[in-house]
Amino acid sequence: MTQTRPRRRPLTHQEKLALQERKQRRREKMEESRELAKGPIDLTFCLLVMLLTAIGLVILLSASFPSAYYEKAPSRHNPLYYFEKQGVFAVLGTAVMLLVSKFNYQRLRGAGRALIYVSVIFLILVxxxxxxIAVTAKGATRWLKIGIQFQPSEIAKVAIITYFADSISRKKDKMRSFRYGVLPYAFILVVVAGLVAVEPHLSGAILILGAGAAMMLVGGINWIWVGTAAGAAVGMVYVALFVIGYNKSRVIYWLDPWADAADKGYQLSQSLITIGSGGLWGLGLGKSRQKFLFLPEEHNDFIFSIACEELGLVGAGIIMLLFAALILRGYWIALHTRDRFGTLLVVGFTTQLAVQVFLNISVVTGLLPTTGISLPFFSYGGTALLIQLAEMGVILSVSRQMKPTKAG
Structure with a gap:
C-alpha cells in the first residue's frame, strides 16, 4: 500500500507577497554584488603579496642551488631545479590570484560544504x-599523488574557512548559543584537525584550529567558550608534546639542541648557527655557507634561516615587517567589508597566514619545537604556493566590494 504525501497548505495572498519580496531582495542584492565586484582591488595588499612572492623566489634560488646540484637525482648537476619548478608555480599562482580576484566572492557560498566532504575523503585516504596513492616522506604520510602530488591538508584549510564563513554569516545571534554556535563547528574542527594530526602533521592541525577558532570568535561566540577551548587546546598540546613519544624527543632537544648536536638536535643547532652567522647586515645575497649541505631543509621549512644568514638581522627584519604589513592590511580589509561573509572569509585566510608565519619563524629561531611547517611564499612547494596565492585572490575579490573609505 503506497502512502500519499500530505498536501501542503496553500499560501495565503500575504504569504505569497512576502515570498516574492524576499526573492526580489535576494535578486537585488546579487545584482548589487555583481556591480560592486567590478570595483578596484586593494592595490596595497596585492603589491605586498607580489613583493613577498618575488623576494621568496630570490631567496629560494640562493638557498636551493647546492642541494639541487648535489642531491636531486632527477636533475643532478642542475642548480636551478627547485627555482625553475617554483617559478612556474609562482607565475601560474599569480595568474590564478588575479583571476580569482575578478570573481564575485559571493559565489563561494555553498562551496564549503562540498569541500569539507572532499577534504575528509582525501585525509582518510592519506x-x-x-x-x-599515499606518499610518505621523512617519517610522515601527508601527500597524495593523483596525477599531481598535493597535501590534502591544504584543501582542508580552504574548506574549513569557506564553510565556516558561509555558515556563521547566516546564524548571527544564534552564534552565542552552545548548540548552534559552538557544538557543530567544534565537531568539524576536531574531525578535520584530528585527521591531519594523525598523519602526523601537528602544525597543519594547529593552522586549521587557529583559523576556525578566529572565525568563530569574530562570528560572535560567547567568550566563556573561547576560554574553555583555549584551556582544552593547551591540554592537547601538552599531551602531544610531552606524552606522545614522537613529539617528546623534539621537545627535549628543542630545550637543549647542543646536548646531541650531531643527531637529534642537529637541525635546530645548525639553524641557530646559520642565523647567528648573518650578524647585523648578513654575509651578502647568495653567500650563505650553511646552505652547502650543512642545514637540512634549507630551501623548505628552514629557508628563513638562510635569509637571516645572507641578509642579516636588518634584511630578516624587513621580511618580517612585510609579512606584518600584509597581515594587518588583510585585517583592515576585513573591517571594511560590506557583509559578514566577506569579513569571515578574510579573517580566516589572514589568520591562517599569520599563524603559519609565526610558527615557521618561531621554529627556525628555537622559540618553538621543530615541526614541519613552511614559510608562505618562500618555502619550496608548488601546489602550496598555488593555493596560497589563490587564497590571496579571494581576499582581493572581497576588497573590490569594500565600503568606501576616506583613506585607503
Whole structure:
C-alpha cells in the first residue's frame, strides 16, 4: 500500500507577497554584488603579496642551488631545479590570484560544504595503511599523488574557512548559543584537525584550529567558550608534546639542541648557527655557507634561516615587517567589508597566514619545537604556493566590494 504525501497548505495572498519580496531582495542584492565586484582591488595588499612572492623566489634560488646540484637525482648537476619548478608555480599562482580576484566572492557560498566532504575523503585516504596513492616522506604520510602530488591538508584549510564563513554569516545571534554556535563547528574542527594530526602533521592541525577558532570568535561566540577551548587546546598540546613519544624527543632537544648536536638536535643547532652567522647586515645575497649541505631543509621549512644568514638581522627584519604589513592590511580589509561573509572569509585566510608565519619563524629561531611547517611564499612547494596565492585572490575579490573609505 503506497502512502500519499500530505498536501501542503496553500499560501495565503500575504504569504505569497512576502515570498516574492524576499526573492526580489535576494535578486537585488546579487545584482548589487555583481556591480560592486567590478570595483578596484586593494592595490596595497596585492603589491605586498607580489613583493613577498618575488623576494621568496630570490631567496629560494640562493638557498636551493647546492642541494639541487648535489642531491636531486632527477636533475643532478642542475642548480636551478627547485627555482625553475617554483617559478612556474609562482607565475601560474599569480595568474590564478588575479583571476580569482575578478570573481564575485559571493559565489563561494555553498562551496564549503562540498569541500569539507572532499577534504575528509582525501585525509582518510592519506592515513589508510599501504595506500598506493599515499606518499610518505621523512617519517610522515601527508601527500597524495593523483596525477599531481598535493597535501590534502591544504584543501582542508580552504574548506574549513569557506564553510565556516558561509555558515556563521547566516546564524548571527544564534552564534552565542552552545548548540548552534559552538557544538557543530567544534565537531568539524576536531574531525578535520584530528585527521591531519594523525598523519602526523601537528602544525597543519594547529593552522586549521587557529583559523576556525578566529572565525568563530569574530562570528560572535560567547567568550566563556573561547576560554574553555583555549584551556582544552593547551591540554592537547601538552599531551602531544610531552606524552606522545614522537613529539617528546623534539621537545627535549628543542630545550637543549647542543646536548646531541650531531643527531637529534642537529637541525635546530645548525639553524641557530646559520642565523647567528648573518650578524647585523648578513654575509651578502647568495653567500650563505650553511646552505652547502650543512642545514637540512634549507630551501623548505628552514629557508628563513638562510635569509637571516645572507641578509642579516636588518634584511630578516624587513621580511618580517612585510609579512606584518600584509597581515594587518588583510585585517583592515576585513573591517571594511560590506557583509559578514566577506569579513569571515578574510579573517580566516589572514589568520591562517599569520599563524603559519609565526610558527615557521618561531621554529627556525628555537622559540618553538621543530615541526614541519613552511614559510608562505618562500618555502619550496608548488601546489602550496598555488593555493596560497589563490587564497590571496579571494581576499582581493572581497576588497573590490569594500565600503568606501576616506583613506585607503
Amino acid at each position: 592515513i589508510i595503511p599501504h595506500n598506493p
